[in-house]
Amino acid sequence: MKMKKTIINSILLTVPLVVFVLFVAMKAAKKEKVGVGVKASKKSEVLFDGSREMLDEKWTYWEGPRFSSELPLKWEIVKDPVDGGTVVNSNDPAAAGGKYGAADMVTKKKYRDFRLHVEFLVENEGGNSGVYLQNRYEIQILDGDKTKHGMGAVINESESPYQFYNGIGKWNAYDIKFRAARFENGELTERALVTAYFNGQKAHTNVKIQQVWGGVNSGLDGGREVTDTPGGIKLQAEGHDVLYRNIWIKELDLKEADTDF
Incomplete structure (x- = not known):
């Protein structure tokens, strides 16, 4: 017993x-899985799979005030220096000398709330580009810069999580959840929010983006208060060899002011 x-x-x-x-x-x-090599999740849309066909189908130039290239896209499909395969190089000839806005590439589709995955590789010291959310808020790519204007920063809004950067010649990944600014009767009521992982490490949690930076040559609403206009995912051409691959997005409808994941 x-x-x-x-x-x-x-x-x-x-x-x-x-x-x-x-x-x-x-x-x-x-x-959710994050980091280099993570494949598109269910219900997501692949924006770039390494092919010329998808590049031309889903992307175009952002024709801002400084635009000086012309279609078809001059961003070249090149060999992946690490894993073989094919990737795209942001070094458009029109952006030589760091002339941002001259040949930036943006998705044809526009977005509000979303979960985004982007992989990039900086080939040379000082390599410069950027990932723009709604073609207005930049997540910086800038080798060697550890300031609020530097690598991985929500530009001018947060510290650079430079310690998570894999370095030159290696693939890096941004995993981002974004909630667009909210408006009522045309008036701004809530700022945009972003949470981001950098190479699988949480870099930013619910950063409230206070304003749009970069001026009119940089993106939508540049240098002004944000509007309620949706925008595409933009990749910046700055005359540097920054490569991109494995880009996908999942549209969301975030009722609550929370982007943590």
Whole structure:
């Protein structure tokens, strides 16, 4: 009888532990994967798969005030220097000398809330480009810069998570969840929010973007208060060899002011 009670007590003690372990495992399984090489999740749209066909189908030039290139896109499809395959080089001839806005590339489709994955490789020291959310908010790519204007920063809004950068000649990944600014009756009521992982490490959590930076040559609403106009995902040409691959996006509808993931 005593042994029977011992067995029952042992089972009763074990069950909560098993339930807890299963709960943790299920929670971990639901957590979104981030980092270099992560494939498009369910219900996401692949924006660039390495092919010329997809590049021309889904991307075009942003024709801002400084635009000086012409279609078809002059961004070249080149060999991946690390893994083979094909990638795209942002070094458009029109942007030589760092003339941003001359040949920046933007998705034809425009977005509000989304989850975005972008992989990039800086080939040379000082390599410069940028990933623009809604063609207005920049997540910086700038080798060697550890300031608020530097690598991985929500430009001029956050510190650079430079410690997560893999360095020149290696692939890096931004995983971003973004919530667009909210308006009521044409008036701004909530600022845009962004959470970002850099190479699998959380770099920013619910950063409230206070304003648009960069001026009119840089993107929508440049140098002015933000508007309610949706915008595309833009990649910046600055006359540098910055390569891109494995770009995908999942549209969201974030009711709550929270982008953490």
